[in-house]
Amino acid sequence: MALNNATPYLGRYTETTSAVDLALAKAFAIKSHNLERLSISYMIDAQQFFTSCQQLSCNWNLLQSLTLTSSTLARTAPRRNVYTLLRNASLTALNMPQLKSMVLWNSEQGQACAVIYQRHTANGTAILTWRGTWDLELSHDVVESWKKVAPGSCYLRVEKEALRDVDIRSHGDAIYHLRLPDGVIDPASLCQIRQEGMMQRMA
Amino acid sequence: MPKRHDDNAFPWASLPADIRLLVLEEISRQKYRGWALCAAVCKEWQAIIEPKNFYQLALQVSCLEGLEYLVIRQRPLVQYICLNIELPRYACPTCQRNATMSNRSSTIFRKAILRLFSILNTWQPTGRLILELNASSPSDSEHWFKNYCFGPGHEDTGDWTQQEKAIRWHDPKHGWVDGQQVKAPDAPAILRLFSPLCLNVPQTLPVVHAVTGFWIRRQLRHELFPEVLKALWEKLPRLESIVYELWRVRRHYCQIACAYGMFNPILNTYLISF
Numbered sequence: 433m434a435l436n437n438a439t440p441y442l443g444r445y446t447e448t449t450s451a452v453d454l455a456l457a458k459a460f461a462i463k464s465h466n467l468e469r470l471s472i473s474y475m476i477d478a479q480q481f482f483t484s485c486q487q488l489s490c491n492w493n494l495l496q497s498l499t500l501t502s503s504t505l506a507r508t509a510p511r512r513n514v515y516t517l518l519r520n521a522s523l524t525a526l527n528m529p530q531l532k533s534m535v536l537w538n539s540e541q542g543q544a545c546a547v548i549y550q551r552h553t554a555n556g557t558a559i560l561t562w563r564g565t566w567d568l569e570l571s572h573d574v575v576e577s578w579k580k581v582a583p584g585s586c587y588l589r590v591e592k593e594a595l596r597d598v599d600i601r602s603h604g605d606a607i608y609h610l611r612l613p614d615g616v617i618d619p620a621s622l623c624q625i626r627q628e629g630m631m632q633r634m635a
Numbered sequence: 636m637p638k639r640h641d642d643n644a645f646p647w648a649s650l651p652a653d654i655r656l657l658v659l660e661e662i663s664r665q666k667y668r669g670w671a672l673c674a675a676v677c678k679e680w681q682a683i684i685e686p687k688n689f690y691q692l693a694l695q696v697s698c699l700e701g702l703e704y705l706v707i708r709q710r711p712l713v714q715y716i717c718l719n720i721e722l723p724r725y726a727c728p729t730c731q732r733n734a735t736m737s738n739r740s741s742t743i744f745r746k747a748i749l750r751l752f753s754i755l756n757t758w759q760p761t762g763r764l765i766l767e768l769n770a771s772s773p774s775d776s777e778h779w780f781k782n783y784c785f786g787p788g789h790e791d792t793g794d795w796t797q798q799e800k801a802i803r804w805h806d807p808k809h810g811w812v813d814g815q816q817v818k819a820p821d822a823p824a825i826l827r828l829f830s831p832l833c834l835n836v837p838q839t840l841p842v843v844h845a846v847t848g849f850w851i852r853r854q855l856r857h858e859l860f861p862e863v864l865k866a867l868w869e870k871l872p873r874l875e876s877i878v879y880e881l882w883r884v885r886r887h888y889c890q891i892a893c894a895y896g897m898f899n900p901i902l903n904t905y906l907i908s909f
Binding site: 475617618620621624625627628 | 782853854
C-alpha cells in the first residue's frame with residue numbers, strides 16, 4: 433500500500449505476465465518508431481519491450497530518450513537476469529542512432545535502483561551509471577556491449593553510486609532519490625505523490 | 636495637493652527602457668493582486684504583462700465564457716489550458732457507496748468538453764498548446780480522502796506538509812482521528828473516487844487544430860475509458876505529445892486500449908502507472 437503511495441489496490445486484476453502484457457509491450461515497441469521521447473513506468477516491462485524490439489529488427493531513427501521500468505531490477509533478482517536485461521537494452525540501443533538517454537529503473541518497498549545511459553555528443557563521452565540502494569557491479573560483458581552503442585570515438589565511462597540512508601516509501605521517493613531525468617513524471621505530480629505518501633506515513 | 640503630486644511624480648518615462656523592463660518583469664513575477672490590469676496602461680506594459688498573464692490558464696467550467704471572448708491577439712499567448720471540471724457534491728452515507736457512473740457527473744463532463752472543444756475549434760494553430768483535463772468533486776477531499784491532492788491549488792507545494800500537519804484532521808466517521816488516519820476507506824468509497832467519468836464523448840465534438848499536447852495527470856482519479864481517450868485524441872490532429880499518469884485501477888482498460896494500437900502518431904509521450 434505504501435509503495436504504491438496509497439494507490440488503492442483492490443486485487444481485481446492480478447499482475448501476471450499475460451498475453452495482454454506482451455501485446456502491450458509489442459504495441460509500444462512498434463509505436464516508438466514514431467517517437468522522439470518515450471517514458472513508460474509500471475505499465476510494461478523493459479524486458480518484454482526489448483524482446484519485442486529485437487523481433488522487429490528495424491531502426492528507431494527518431495528516438496532520443498527512452499525510460500522504462502523492469503521488475504528484473506530487484507535486489508533479490510539473480511545477477512545474470514539483470515545482466516541479460518542490460519545487454520538486451522544495449523542491443524536495442526544499437527538500432528537507435530539518435531539515442532541520448534536511456535533509463536531503466538525500478539522501486540520496491542525500501543529499495544530503488546536505476547541504470548542510466550547518457551550520451552553527450554558535445555564532448556564525445558557517454559556515461560553508464562548504476563545508482564541504487566544496493567550495490568551492483570556491472571559485468572565486463574555488459575560494459576563491453578554498451579561500449580558498442582556509443583559511436584566509434586565516444587568514450588564510455590562507468591559510474592556507480594550507492595544511495596545510503598534514503599527512505600523509499602513510494603515510487604515518488606524512488607524517482608526523487610534516483611534523480612531520474614525530467615519526463616518520468618510531472619514535477620507537480622511528483623510532489624503530490626511524496627506529500628500524500630508522507631501523510632500516509634504519519635498515520 | 637495636486638501640485639505636490641505633480642512635483643513628486645515618478646519620472647517613469649525618463650528611465651532607460653531596460654530598467655523599465657526589469658520593473659515590469661518583477662511586477663509580473665510577483666503577481667500581486669490586480670497585476671494583470673497593468674496590461675491596460677499602455678502598449679509597452681501590455682507587451683510584457685499579457686504574455687505572462689495568458690501563458691497558463693487554469694479554468695473552471697464557468698470561466699469558459701471568458702475563454703470564448705478571448706481576443707484573437709491574445710490566443711497565441713496561451714500555451715497551456717487546464718480545465719478543472721467540478722463534479723457534484725455528495726454527502727454521507729453516499730460517500731461510502733460505489734458510484735458506477737453518475738449520470739449527473741457524466742453529463743457535466745461531456746457538456747464541459749463539448750463547450751471547450753467548440754471554443755478551441757475557432758483557434759488557429761500557432762505554436763504549442765497543451766490541454767489538460769481534470770475533474771473532481773469538492774466533496775472528494777471532505778470525507779475519506781483528506782490527504783489527497785485533487786483539483787487546483789496544490790501547484791505551490793512548498794510547505795504543504797507543514798500546513799497539512801497543522802490542520803490535524805479529526806473526523807472519526809471517515810477514519811481520521813486527531814490528524815491520523817486510523818481506518819482506510821472501504822472499497823466502495825475508493826471505487827467512487829476512481830469511477831469512470833463517461834461512456835463516450837458527444838458525437839458533435841468538433842476538431843481542434845490548435846492543441847499540440849494532451850495531459851491527464853494523477854490528480855484526475857476518475858477513469859477515462861480507452862474509447863473516450865481515443866475519441867478525444869481523434870479530435871486533436873496536431874497532437875505531438877501525451878502525458879498520461881495512469882492509476883493502477885485503470886490499468887486493465889488501458890492495456891486493452893494500447894494493445895489495440897489506438898495511439899496517434901505522436902512525437903513525445905510518457906505514461907506512468909501507479
